Amino acid sequence: ANMKIELCSYSGYKIYPGHGKRIVKVDGRVFQFLNGKCEASHKMKRNPREINWTVLYRRKHKKGNLEEIAKKRTRRTTKFTRAVTGLSLAEIQAKRNQKPEVRKAQREQAIRAAKEKQKAKDALKKQQKTQASRTSQPKVKPTMKGGAATKPRVGGKR
Amino acid sequence: NSKIGRNAKQSGRPVKVINVYKKPPVGRLGDKVLVTIEHEKKKAYIVGCKQRQQTLVPKFDSNNVVLVDDNGQPLGTRIRAPIPSCLRANTDPNFVKILSLATTFV
Numbered sequence: 001a002n003m004k005i006e007l008c009s010y011s012g013y014k015i016y017p018g019h020g021k022r023i024v025k026v027d028g029r030v031f032q033f034l035n036g037k038c039e040a041s042h043k044m045k046r047n048p049r050e051i052n053w054t055v056l057y058r059r060k061h062k063k064g065n066l067e068e069i070a071k072k073r074t075r076r077t078t079k080f081t082r083a084v085t086g087l088s089l090a091e092i093q094a095k096r097n098q099k100p101e102v103r104k105a106q107r108e109q110a111i112r113a114a115k116e117k118q119k120a121k122d123a124l125k126k127q128q129k130t131q132a133s134r135t136s137q138p139k140v141k142p143t144m145k146g147g148a149a150t151k152p153r154v155g156g157k158r
Numbered sequence: 159n160s161k162i163g164r165n166a167k168q169s170g171r172p173v174k175v176i177n178v179y180k181k182p183p184v185g186r187l188g189d190k191v192l193v194t195i196e197h198e199k200k201k202a203y204i205v206g207c208k209q210r211q212q213t214l215v216p217k218f219d220s221n222n223v224v225l226v227d228d229n230g231q232p233l234g235t236r237i238r239a240p241i242p243s244c245l246r247a248n249t250d251p252n253f254v255k256i257l258s259l260a261t262t263f264v
Contacts, residue, residue, distance in 0.1 A: 022216035022264065024206060024240055030216070030264050 008034035010042050012055025188245050193223060201226045205241050215244050216264045224256050232256050240264040
């Protein structure tokens with residue numbers, strides 16, 4: 001014999017062996033009833049969700065501590081490194097595992113390089129400026145005049 | 159789901175037990191009975207009783223029967239209705255065949 005503790009199909013209580021009744025309906029559905037009270041209610045076609053003492057009602061109306069326990073088990077998304085198009089997984093890991101001194105040294109290098117670059121840029125700019133200021137003024141005017149003259153003519157002809 | 163069974167269900171003619179192969183001729187779960195169905199006489203085994211049962215035996219809302227031929231071979235190929243698992247204890251070879259056809263046990 002099956003010594004399985006079943007649940008009452010109506011009230012939701014546990015049915016220990018030796019208690020209750022099991023009924024098979026004409027359509028083949030099986031119901032377990034804890035006692036005559038459950039069975040009678042079912043026969044009267046009372047919906048267990050409207051009957052205060054049943055588990056179904058309590059669940060529907062959220063009575064008791066069931067919900068709290070369920071909500072506490074929040075899911076934690078597992079983080080894991082993935083290879084990106086630019087870097088393969090090995091490269092990402094290598095970068096991550098770099099020692100801080102190494103990183104610092106790298107940073108300093110980068111800063112120095114950037115500064116050099118900037119200096120070079122500035123120097124270039126200064127050179128260009130001085131050159132331009134000497135030769136640009138006479139050049140600028142005639143081009144402007146010519147351009148200004150040609151444009152409205154085209155519009156007028158149309 | 160034998161042909162006769164299906165016909166009977168369609169035509170709505172209830173199956174009637176006319177004889178019970180037992181000493182006090184009261185048919186209970188697992189008993190062999192003679193049954194009229196669709197103007198024919200067939201043998202059958204009772205697998206579901208409306209009668210109040212012992213504690214661990216389920217009660218059915220309808221009296222169910224599995225049609226069987228004279229040799230004891232079940233006529234259909236499958237039994238849809240749930241069959242009480244207390245019948246599994248029957249080592250009667252014919253019963254074993256019926257149980258093997260069953261899809262759900264109660």
